[in-house]
Amino acid sequence: MILVFGKTGQVACELQRQAEVVALGRDAADLSEPAACAQAIRDSDATCVINAAAYTAVDRAEDEEALATVINAAAPSTMAQACAAKGIPFLHISTDYVFDGSGDAPWQVDDRVAPLNAYGRSKLAGEQGIAQAGGRYAILRTSWVVSSHGNNFVKTMLRLSQTRDALTIVDDQIGGPTPAADIAATLLRIAAPIGAGQGGGLYHYGGAPWVSWKDFACEIFAQAHRDVTVTGIANQDYPTPAARPRNSRLDCTRLRQDFGIEAPDWRAGLARILSDLEAAR
Structure with a gap:
């Protein structure tokens, strides 16, 4: 039995759809109560635990770093310890925000981490706590998660396009939009091998090809048949409480080597998301 922490988030919804x-x-x-999460694991018959819950309000985390750190670091670390004690694998989702976004080369798993904001620091602390728990684990660093569930860039663009025919979108942040459905499928695929001691540790999983937020928006409007003019804007001209990394490219080589899993084509994933949203109308 797979025990999932999270129920209404993007990846959690997809895990429930797929398995x-x-x-x-x-x-x-x-x-926010890590000990209770660990107790839920101890009381369960789980053969694998996936943590698909997190504090994800990046800007608000600047004022709530202590809470973000409990949810994103203390809780998964405690979960990982409980899984280690039971001898079962623990799978966790992290983020490209553990990097500072410098340069334009794709980030390797072992590259130096240097988060720019409180959210990134909280997620990095979670990674470190999980690694120190001593059990079998896999951490999937991902980026720009989108789906037909919850709040995300795709749904925001579609909402704005209902009342506006022109938008300015940041065009100097580059990354890989990653469909939550593909993240869920990857977690489910690697769960058994990780449990059997095959592979494990840190992995990157981001969508391909790499794209700017502006060009991502253009593809959303093209696929959704929305007539919106999109103008690029520099990151520095769109200030936010939390700094964002400009380079969110993730190198997914290790995941391919260990499990034969390729980076997902976000354009195909976008088409499925739009189809889901249309069917739900």
Whole structure:
């Protein structure tokens, strides 16, 4: 049995669509109470645990770093310890925000980490705590997660296009949009091998090809048949409370080497997301 922390988030929703899992919402397992999360693992019959819950309000984390760190670091670290004690694998989702976004080369798994914001620091602390727990684990660093669920860039662009025919979008941040459905499928695919001691550790999983936010928006409008003029704007001209990395390219070589998993084509994923949204109307 796969135990999933998270129930309504993007990846958690996809895990429930794709497999028979037991998903715990905040009412059953609040990550602001790490000890309760560990107890839920100890009390379960889980053969694998996937943490698909997190504090993801990047800008708000600048004022709530302590809370973000409990949810993104203390809770998954405690979960990993509970899994290690039971001898079961722990799978966790992290972020490209552990890097400073410098340069234009894709980030390697072992590159130096230097987060620019509180959210990134909290996620990095989670990675470190999981690694120190001593069990079998896999951490999937990903980027720009999108789906038909929750709040994300695709849904924001579609909402704005209902009332505006022109938008300015940042065009000097480059990364790989990653469909939550593909993240879920990858987690499910690697769960058994990780549990059997095959592979494990840090992995990168970001969409391909790399693209700017502006060009991503253009593809969203093209596929959705929305007539919106998109003008590029520099990152520095769109200030936010939390600094964002300009280079979010992730090198996915290790995941391909260990499991034969390729970077997902986000354009195909976008088409599926738009189809899901249309079907839900």
